[in-house]
Amino acid sequence: MMQYWTTLASVMGVYAFCQTLMHTVFPPEIRFIFLKIFHRLFNWCSVYCYFDITEIDGVNTNELYNAVQLYLSSSASIIGNRLTLTRGLNSSNITFGLSNNDQIVDNFNGVNVVWEHVVTQRQSQTFAWRPLPEEKRAFILRVKKRYKEVVLGKYLDYVMEKANELRRKNQDRLLYTNSRGGSLDSRGHPWESVPFKHPSTFETLAMDDEKKSEIMEDLLDFAKGGCFYQRTGRAWKRGYLLYGPPGTGKSSMIAAMANFLGYDIYDLELTEVHTNSELRKLLMKTSSKSIIVIEDIDCSINLTNRKKSGGVGGSGSGVGSSYDCSPPGAGAVNGGGEEGGNTITLSGLLNFTDGLWSCCGSERIFVFTTNHIEKLDPALLRSGRMDMHVYMSYCSFPSLKILLKNYLGYDECDMKKEMLEQFEEVVGKAEMTPADVSEVLIKNRRDKEKALRELLEVLKMKAEKLKCRKKGDDEDVEQEKRALGSPKGIIRGNSDADGVQKGGNDEEKQEEHDVENGIVDDDDGNDNAVATTSK
Numbered sequence: 001m002m003q004y005w006t007t008l009a010s011v012m013g014v015y016a017f018c019q020t021l022m023h024t025v026f027p028p029e030i031r032f033i034f035l036k037i038f039h040r041l042f043n044w045c046s047v048y049c050y051f052d053i054t055e056i057d058g059v060n061t062n063e064l065y066n067a068v069q070l071y072l073s074s075s076a077s078i079i080g081n082r083l084t085l086t087r088g089l090n091s092s093n094i095t096f097g098l099s100n101n102d103q104i105v106d107n108f109n110g111v112n113v114v115w116e117h118v119v120t121q122r123q124s125q126t127f128a129w130r131p132l133p134e135e136k137r138a139f140i141l142r143v144k145k146r147y148k149e150v151v152l153g154k155y156l157d158y159v160m161e162k163a164n165e166l167r168r169k170n171q172d173r174l175l176y177t178n179s180r181g182g183s184l185d186s187r188g189h190p191w192e193s194v195p196f197k198h199p200s201t202f203e204t205l206a207m208d209d210e211k212k213s214e215i216m217e218d219l220l221d222f223a224k225g226g227c228f229y230q231r232t233g234r235a236w237k238r239g240y241l242l243y244g245p246p247g248t249g250k251s252s253m254i255a256a257m258a259n260f261l262g263y264d265i266y267d268l269e270l271t272e273v274h275t276n277s278e279l280r281k282l283l284m285k286t287s288s289k290s291i292i293v294i295e296d297i298d299c300s301i302n303l304t305n306r307k308k309s310g311g312v313g314g315s316g317s318g319v320g321s322s323y324d325c326s327p328p329g330a331g332a333v334n335g336g337g338e339e340g341g342n343t344i345t346l347s348g349l350l351n352f353t354d355g356l357w358s359c360c361g362s363e364r365i366f367v368f369t370t371n372h373i374e375k376l377d378p379a380l381l382r383s384g385r386m387d388m389h390v391y392m393s394y395c396s397f398p399s400l401k402i403l404l405k406n407y408l409g410y411d412e413c414d415m416k417k418e419m420l421e422q423f424e425e426v427v428g429k430a431e432m433t434p435a436d437v438s439e440v441l442i443k444n445r446r447d448k449e450k451a452l453r454e455l456l457e458v459l460k461m462k463a464e465k466l467k468c469r470k471k472g473d474d475e476d477v478e479q480e481k482r483a484l485g486s487p488k489g490i491i492r493g494n495s496d497a498d499g500v501q502k503g504g505n506d507e508e509k510q511e512e513h514d515v516e517n518g519i520v521d522d523d524d525g526n527d528n529a530v531a532t533t534s535k
């Protein structure tokens with residue numbers, strides 16, 4: 001090491017001496033040639049090669065410079081003695097950076113590289129369309145010549161990747177909305193964004209642990225699966241359908257997913273989209289690493305079974321817009337619509353989720369939510385569009401324990417055994433949503449014992465009510481069966497108005513029951529099990 005420094009010092013000494021000598025003796029042209037030769041000789045003898053990464057490349061900002069700055073901020077925070085600190089717009093963290101003319105050593109796969117941050121004054125302001133900063137900044141990367149390939153081939157990619165990761169981590173998520181309708185902002189962007197600060201995480205989400213881990217693993221596999229999707233020729237996207245009664249945590253789950261993966265959210269308001277091509281444009285303007293959400297899809301667009309959709313009008317829940325539900329094969333018919341000209345089609349939506357355009361970015365997750373899965377067209381539910389169907393259920397005992405921990409700070413061991421047993425017995429029967437349970441706990445959070453007592457009371461009351469109602473319903477059915485004299489009478493013999501109504505109700509109840517058990521009746525009358533199934 002000592003020897004190395006001695007050699008370097010002598011080379012530098014010779015270099016300085018030659019420069020002084022030349023300055024006094026030789027004319028500038030000769031000096032220039034001599035210096036050029038000397039530089040070449042020096043570079044040829046040196047074991048190092050150097051890469052300059054300037055802040056500005058011509059008149060454009062050099063993305064690599066910013067990436068290096070961010071990348072070094074992660075290690076600079078530990079090693080450096082003098083650091084520059086910055087905090088970006090929308091950022092929740094402070095970023096550390098190398099001070100001017102400081103050096104830092106990094107190691108990549110056993111190869112040492114040295115980064116130096118060099119700042120010099122710009123000589124003179126030449127004409128430029130954009131005023132350039134007075135200082136010229138650059139990172140100089142020094143590495144042994146024999147490792148040049150490693151640096152160019154892998155290290156710089158690694159730096160870029162790490163920087164992107166850090167950027168995502170440091171920057172708050174953004175929540176985009178298309179609530180402005182089809183109009184664009186000054187930069188031609190159809191989405192408006194606000195910082196996304198939803199605190200929901202998978203830890204705070206009340207649901208069964210097994211289900212939760214399954215979803216988390218699936219998300220992680222997806223996020224890390226770039227090579228897999230490339231290898232298998234699939235577009236790098238995944239669809240989730242969250243369904244269940246209101247207040248069971250569907251929206252909270254989306255927020256938890258975004259916070260878990262560090263993705264932005266695009267909340268697509270379908271009722272604000274007028275045509276299929278508008279829908280496509282919106283898709284094109286979404287970024288990678290994002291979650292595209294359509295909430296309450298059954299209410300946003302008439303998505304009943306395509307076979308029935310022609311005349312029946314299905315659920316008829318299109319909000320203030322008339323939607324054409326022509327089958328995918330029929331293409332998008334933008335016929336102007338009847339009320340207000342909205343002609344987004346089911347076909348348009350299907351193309352949005354998995355047509356060719358859906359691949360114009362990568363690493364995107366589509367999440368649809370609904371309270372009525374039975375109202376959705378099977379085409380929308382099929383694998384590849386909605387890969388995972390997650391049933392968000394009423395509050396179960398494991399979910400209740402999570403809520404008690406969230407709101408009261410109670411662990412299992414903090415509660416009396418008898419009380420826990422009572423909760424376990426009654427919570428499943430009460431069919432209360434986590435939102436309702438949360439409400440009781442929030443209201444009484446200053447008096448924890450009271451909160452527990454009141455919650456237990458409410459649960460018992462609800463369970464009792466539900467039991468009575470079910471008993472009443474069973475008795476009604478029995479009476480009707482007896483009256484008709486045949487167990488199948490209700491379905492066959494419902495030609496009178498009353499019978500039709502009741503038959504319909506039974507069907508609805510059956511459907512509800514099926515949904516809760518994760519069964520969906522498809523087009524051909526086959527029952528599909530869908531509860532938290534990954535397809």
Ligand SMILES: Nc1ncnc2c1ncn2[C@@H]1O[C@H](COP(=O)(O)OP(=O)(O)OP(=O)(O)O)[C@@H](O)[C@H]1O
Nearest residue numbers: 204205206245246247248249250251252434435438
């Ligand atoms: N599973 C859950 N875990 C934790 N909190 C929950 C859960 N479900 C509901 N909550 C609480 O209830 C409130 C409403 O939940 P959320 O908006 O996620 O329900 P939702 O299923 O999206 O309802 P909707 O179908 O009406 O949109 C949330 O603020 C959250 O605090």
Ligand SMILES: [Mg+2]
Nearest residue numbers: 250251252295
């Ligand atoms: Mg919701």
